[in-house]
Amino acid sequence: MPSFPARTFRTWRPLLGALLISTHALSQAAAPITIGAAEALTGPAAQYGVPIRQGFDLAVAEINAAGGVQGHPLQLLVEDEQGKKDQAINVFKKFIFRDRVLMLFGPTLSNSMFAAGPIANAAHVVAFGTSNTATGITDIGPWIFRNSPMEQDVAPVTLAHAASHYQAHKVAFIYGNDDAFTRSAYDVFRMAAGKSGLAVVDTETYAKGDVDFKAQLTKIKGSAPDLVICPCLAEEGANILLQARSLGLRAPFVGGNGFNSPRLFEIAREAAEGTVVGSPWFDGAATPANRKFQDAFRARYQTPPNQFAAQAYDAMQIVAEALRHTTLSGRLEEDRQAVRDALAQVHIEGATGHFEFKRALPVKDQPGGWDAAQKPFIYLVKGGRFTLLP
Amino acid sequence: MLAQQLINALGLGAVYALFALGFTLVFGILGVINLAHGAVFMLGSYCALLLVTRLAWGILPALAGAMVLCGLLGMLSDWLLLRPLRARNAPHLAPMIATIGLAGILGSIAQAGFGVDTQRFPPGTIPDAVLHLGGAEISWIQFDIIIVAVLLMGGLFVLLERSPLGRQLRAVAESPRHARLLGIRVERVFLLVAALAGALGGAAGVLIGLSFNAISPFMGQPMLHKGIAVIILGGMGDVRGALFGGLFLGLAEVLTVTWWSSDVRDAVAFGLLLLVLVLRPSGLFGRTLIRRA
Amino acid sequence: MSAALLELRDLRVRYGPVEAVRGIHLEVREGELIALLGANGAGKTSVLNAISGLCAQASGKVLWQGIDMLGRPAESIFAAGLVQVPEGRGIFLSLSVRDNLMLALDARGPSGADGKRAFDEVLAVFPRVAERLAQRAGELSGGELQMVALARALLCRPRLLMLDEPSMGLAPILVQQTFELLARIHAEGTSLLLVEQNARQALAIADRAYVLETGNLTLSGPATVLAQDPRVVSAYLGG
Numbered sequence: 040m041p042s043f044p045a046r047t048f049r050t051w052r053p054l055l056g057a058l059l060i061s062t063h064a065l066s067q068a069a070a071p072i073t074i075g076a077a078e079a080l081t082g083p084a085a086q087y088g089v090p091i092r093q094g095f096d097l098a099v100a101e102i103n104a105a106g107g108v109q110g111h112p113l114q115l116l117v118e119d120e121q122g123k124k125d126q127a128i129n130v131f132k133k134f135i136f137r138d139r140v141l142m143l144f145g146p147t148l149s150n151s152m153f154a155a156g157p158i159a160n161a162a163h164v165v166a167f168g169t170s171n172t173a174t175g176i177t178d179i180g181p182w183i184f185r186n187s188p189m190e191q192d193v194a195p196v197t198l199a200h201a202a203s204h205y206q207a208h209k210v211a212f213i214y215g216n217d218d219a220f221t222r223s224a225y226d227v228f229r230m231a232a233g234k235s236g237l238a239v240v241d242t243e244t245y246a247k248g249d250v251d252f253k254a255q256l257t258k259i260k261g262s263a264p265d266l267v268i269c270p271c272l273a274e275e276g277a278n279i280l281l282q283a284r285s286l287g288l289r290a291p292f293v294g295g296n297g298f299n300s301p302r303l304f305e306i307a308r309e310a311a312e313g314t315v316v317g318s319p320w321f322d323g324a325a326t327p328a329n330r331k332f333q334d335a336f337r338a339r340y341q342t343p344p345n346q347f348a349a350q351a352y353d354a355m356q357i358v359a360e361a362l363r364h365t366t367l368s369g370r371l372e373e374d375r376q377a378v379r380d381a382l383a384q385v386h387i388e389g390a391t392g393h394f395e396f397k398r399a400l401p402v403k404d405q406p407g408g409w410d411a412a413q414k415p416f417i418y419l420v421k422g423g424r425f426t427l428l429p
Numbered sequence: 430m431l432a433q434q435l436i437n438a439l440g441l442g443a444v445y446a447l448f449a450l451g452f453t454l455v456f457g458i459l460g461v462i463n464l465a466h467g468a469v470f471m472l473g474s475y476c477a478l479l480l481v482t483r484l485a486w487g488i489l490p491a492l493a494g495a496m497v498l499c500g501l502l503g504m505l506s507d508w509l510l511l512r513p514l515r516a517r518n519a520p521h522l523a524p525m526i527a528t529i530g531l532a533g534i535l536g537s538i539a540q541a542g543f544g545v546d547t548q549r550f551p552p553g554t555i556p557d558a559v560l561h562l563g564g565a566e567i568s569w570i571q572f573d574i575i576i577v578a579v580l581l582m583g584g585l586f587v588l589l590e591r592s593p594l595g596r597q598l599r600a601v602a603e604s605p606r607h608a609r610l611l612g613i614r615v616e617r618v619f620l621l622v623a624a625l626a627g628a629l630g631g632a633a634g635v636l637i638g639l640s641f642n643a644i645s646p647f648m649g650q651p652m653l654h655k656g657i658a659v660i661i662l663g664g665m666g667d668v669r670g671a672l673f674g675g676l677f678l679g680l681a682e683v684l685t686v687t688w689w690s691s692d693v694r695d696a697v698a699f700g701l702l703l704l705v706l707v708l709r710p711s712g713l714f715g716r717t718l719i720r721r722a
Numbered sequence: 723m724s725a726a727l728l729e730l731r732d733l734r735v736r737y738g739p740v741e742a743v744r745g746i747h748l749e750v751r752e753g754e755l756i757a758l759l760g761a762n763g764a765g766k767t768s769v770l771n772a773i774s775g776l777c778a779q780a781s782g783k784v785l786w787q788g789i790d791m792l793g794r795p796a797e798s799i800f801a802a803g804l805v806q807v808p809e810g811r812g813i814f815l816s817l818s819v820r821d822n823l824m825l826a827l828d829a830r831g832p833s834g835a836d837g838k839r840a841f842d843e844v845l846a847v848f849p850r851v852a853e854r855l856a857q858r859a860g861e862l863s864g865g866e867l868q869m870v871a872l873a874r875a876l877l878c879r880p881r882l883l884m885l886d887e888p889s890m891g892l893a894p895i896l897v898q899q900t901f902e903l904l905a906r907i908h909a910e911g912t913s914l915l916l917v918e919q920n921a922r923q924a925l926a927i928a929d930r931a932y933v934l935e936t937g938n939l940t941l942s943g944p945a946t947v948l949a950q951d952p953r954v955v956s957a958y959l960g961g
């Protein structure tokens with residue numbers, strides 16, 4: 040990923056915070072519609088937050104170039120929540136109460152959404168996550184939306200494909216147990232394995248920041264599984280794959296949403312061959328919306344987009360579509376409610392395919408938020424790239 | 430499988446030991462818990478990475494280059510940060526806090542300059558061959574790390590225990606004031622130790638970056654936690670302790686995974702650490718240096 | 723009258739707001755043994771440390787063979803031949819006895835045969851030290867440590883040897899031995915500045931003496947004269 044001069048500046052002025060206002064035409068007559076985005080632009084989660092911001096910026100530029108929505112340009116305020124819970128809470132509060140934005144995007148990590156989401160929900164402002172896949176995110180309340188499919192929806196499909204492709208009966212797990220993202224992914228894969236009658240022969244864990252996984256992998260090798268399920272992030276996963284192969288553990292790997300990055304085979308190379316991954320987005324999908332997105336992204340950033348950029352881009356399009364069906368009154372509380380109501384009705388053809396929301400089930404009679412209703416793509420790593428698993 | 434696990438433990442322990450060497454040296458002689466050691470370690474990785482990728486250096490010259498640069502960084506941080514604090518006779522906590530600040534600055538510089546993505550040496554920088562030792566496997570780089578850790582520890586031990594310079598270092602460690610009364614240029618010794626520790630930290634960064642294929646601005650932090658555990662285990666400030674503390678921690682972690690569960694790995698490893706502290710407050714290698722005024 | 727080897731002119735030492743040494747004048751001539759007497763807290767240690775370059779806030783002049791050394795780093799003062807055995811002796815307890823002695827030789831720079839000869843000569847004077855070379859200094863008794871400290875000081879080839887209360891914490895028999903050794907070192911031509919609370923024995927071996935009280939020199943003169951002075955007798959010699 041290229042590094043931007045603006046990022047350097049921000050790093051040096053963390054106390055000031057980073058208020059980056061997207062380019063928009065000042066000449067447009069109507070008042071802009073202000074939306075806040077709290078994403079991790081520095082820190083380890085910046086590898087997701089930065090492409091997310093790129094996806095937003097691209098979509099906003101396209102929407103405004105086409106005259107905005109109902110004559111209003113979109114104005115996106117972006118702030119760095121650093122991938123930290125407390126920072127996400129601060130940014131959310133600032134957007135809601137000081138900048139008085141219409142709605143919010145973010146935060147980047149599920150952990151942070153669990154912390155900051157309740158604030159938006161209580162203030163009756165939409166918080167729209169584009170990258171949160173943990174179970175329970177939308178249990179926060181009816182103001183929480185996400186277009187990132189839950190691991191819970193993707194994992195069973197992925198595992199079923201992998202098990203039938205490899206005719207597997209025995210599986211082993213390795214995952215990071217001190218992180219909400221990988222834990223929740225583990226939980227859903229574990230449940231999926233149980234439902235499809237796969238025998239779990241070993242379960243190993245590691246901690247954030249670990250780089251040596253050999254002890255766990257040696258133990259997994261001893262249990263001779265047909266598949267190793269590794270619901271973790273691509274970087275870590277690639278290193279786990281490399282170490283597994285160097286120890287002579289040959290079983291194919293199955294990954295969750297975190298594996299869904301070209302980094303996986305760029306780093307692990309041959310070691311990643313045969314890995315099965317589920318994804319909400321497929322760069323090879325030949326729909327017009329996907330083509331248009333990828334071409335525009337490459338033109339703007341001179342680099343191919345990833346899933347996170349695609350989901351952020353779609354999320355902005357979803358909001359624009361909702362706004363097209365909303366009449367803004369200028370009274371903030373009413374408008375925030377109107378956006379929420381309109382969002383629930385949206386269906387579009389986006390870069391990630393056909394999209395609409397589905398209502399999360401109520402928890403203890405409390406109404407839930409809105410999850411993505413989308414069919415995942417299942418990949419097989421073959422010849423150093425993602426191919427669709429038939 | 431046990432043979433493989435013992436090799437895994439040795440490899441992991443050597444990594445911890447390698448990191449802890451410079452860390453313990455600074456503590457032993459400057460009396461400072463240098464919480465920037467993880468950042469220096471991280472920058473060492475990046476230095477070598479840049480030398481290899483941008484200047485097409487071989488890995489050995491790049492290792493040397495990283496050691497020199499990290500040595501300079503160590504000196505610079507001692508000169509700009511710790512020396513003024515010493516001159517003002519600042520309370521004990523002050524230098525440690527200062528190194529936290531330094532770690533933050535270096536981390537931000539790395540994030541700004543290199544980005545937050547994990548980077549790695551290009552394939553083929555080192556042979557990725559695997560040695561087969563009767564059913565167990567060990568990669569070349571791991572083997573190298575074990576050798577290097579032992580050699581560096583041995584070299585450092587000989588330097589400290591057998592050379593005039595080492596004698597002076599130990600004297601300064603015990604009492605800088607009394608060392609000055611014997612004509613020892615204490616500030617120069619401090620500078621030298623900072624350089625040495627920086628170079629050792631840089632070397633550890635390069636080797637571990639090579640071994641685990643994961644160079645990132647955040648790689649120092651978890652290592653720092655283990656490093657603290659290692660030097661407490663081994664006996665604060667003792668170079669032999671760094672090696673044995675590292676191996677002990679590596680062994681404790683791997684055997685916990687082998688015989689029990691990876692879920693309790695850190696709990697057992699750090700539980701053992703507490704146990705050692707209760708039974709032998711000065712660490713396995715035990716003699717506590719008490720610095721006199 | 724020979725020229726002064728060391729001359730302190732209006733030496734003052736402060737610790738923040740406290741003035742511990744308040745403008746003293748003191749001279750040590752070549753070959754003299756000078757005693758600097760005074761009660762606890764009088765400022766004796768501060769005087770020695772100011773000479774050795776360990777006091778940040780010292781003013782006045784420390785003339786060493788006519789050249790002002792004040793403000794120079796400790797190591798260059800040491801290199802000029804001003805060697806101090808500090809309060810508590812300054813032995814490195816975690817180092818072996820040999821290493822403690824070798825530190826003195828290191829300070830001379832590469833010396834080779836010359837250093838070896840000096841080492842043997844000094845050990846001949848301190849046979850007990852020779853027996854303990856391989857031991858960690860921390861395992862030695864107070865008397866043995868005293869010997870190591872003196873041996874190490876001599877290996878530094880002092881032009882002026884300054885000792886800060888060498889008799890402190892020693893059994894009477896060892897105190898006696900220490901003063902005998904100092905007298906012997908003096909007799910062999912080394913100049914000494916001896917800081918002591920133990921006035922009787924210090925005066926017995928000194929040529930001249932100064933008395934320091936709360937940072938001011940109150941008395942000075944030949945040791946034999948001071949030993950008879952009623953003020954010294956009542957205050958320091960126990961009547």
Ligand SMILES: Nc1ncnc2c1ncn2[C@@H]1O[C@H](COP(=O)(O)OP(=O)(O)O)[C@@H](O)[C@H]1O
Nearest residue numbers: 737740742760761762763764765766767768769
């Ligand atoms: N480092 C210091 N900081 C503050 N005050 C000091 C320090 N060292 C000595 N003093 C004070 O200076 C005075 C003289 O002390 P010192 O030179 O040690 O006397 P002596 O050696 O004669 O016992 C004492 O009042 C002592 O409390």
Ligand SMILES: [Mg+2]
Nearest residue numbers: 766767768809
């Ligand atoms: Mg004193």
